[in-house]
Amino acid sequence: MAKLIALNKPFGVICQFSGDNNTLSDYVDIPNIYPAGRLDKDSEGLVILTDDGKLQNLISNPKYNKTKTYVVQVEGEISDDVASSLQKGVQLKDGNTKPARVKIIEEPSWLWVRTPPIRIRKNIPTSWIEISISEGKNRQIRRMTASVGFPTLRLIRTKIDKWHLGDITSGSYVTL
Template sequence: MSWFIRFNKPFDVLPQFTDRGSAVSPRRTLSDFIDLPGVYPAGRLDRDSEGLMLLTDNGRLQARISDPKHKMAKTYWVQVEGVPDAVGLKALCDGVELKDGLTRPAKARRIDEPAGLWPRTPPIRVRKSVPDSWIELTIREGRNRQVRRMTAAVGHPTLRLIRYRIGEWTLDGLDPGKWETLPMPQLPAPKPKHKMRRR
């Protein structure tokens, strides 16, 4: 039987099953929450980010979800410092120049704080003199800490980052630290490998 699960990763949990860091103060990992043998993440989610992770023991499915060439959309709820205006949102949509090049076109819009959102532990640091707001950002690439770098580039540092959707799968109905099995999606048939003709 193949496994395909969704998991709501809490803040400050490593997106892997083992911690190769300090043995003196071990950090929480996926193994503190998921007890299925043989599954591994389809893509990563930073330790200081929260939200949806998909895990499977099917290598083809893992590649289909995580490989940037498939351009699977990922949607994030982002709490930022300040209130982005139309110019800042347009910049996020059109592409932001980062140290590793221009980001691909994205979708960005201001939203209210998502309904039913759980409190973060520990809570974010807020400055009374600076307002904060939420945006929904959908991207189709996966550079290192990309969302945080994009919002910082338009003048709105990220305070809290939650991945809500990957492709057709969402966080809906899944509490932090919980996981559940999903139906295995149909994968395209693998392309036949052409044999080299001898001359």
């Protein structure tokens, strides 16, 4: 039976097992498992790890349209019109994004403290959105929010297809 692990990847961790420090091997000590997809160093949240190559491909290959959901803190007070623009898809340098599900939310009550904290500017408010996409362009969410004038300050993946982050604490994992 395939091993399947859900990790809450902390900020600053590289989504690979090899390297000097700040890699998945600092948090997961299970041999012969690999991430099903990537989450960049500046992002936090759910990473699925498995020893099953077919399952890894099924989760990570964009052709299978697995939905990934993120909670995103952006700089500025985001409006319904901007959220609607993100929903329709936006133009990036490498093409249009597919339509996304986007909703403006309150700051999540379950949020953990990030180390280091995000930059805070006294005169510029922040907003939170939940966004779900089914493609995986490099740094897509960050590029999408920037393209509509709202730079991403914090990005946390909460769901991949049927798997949820739940109450896994930052830096911890559970066996699925």
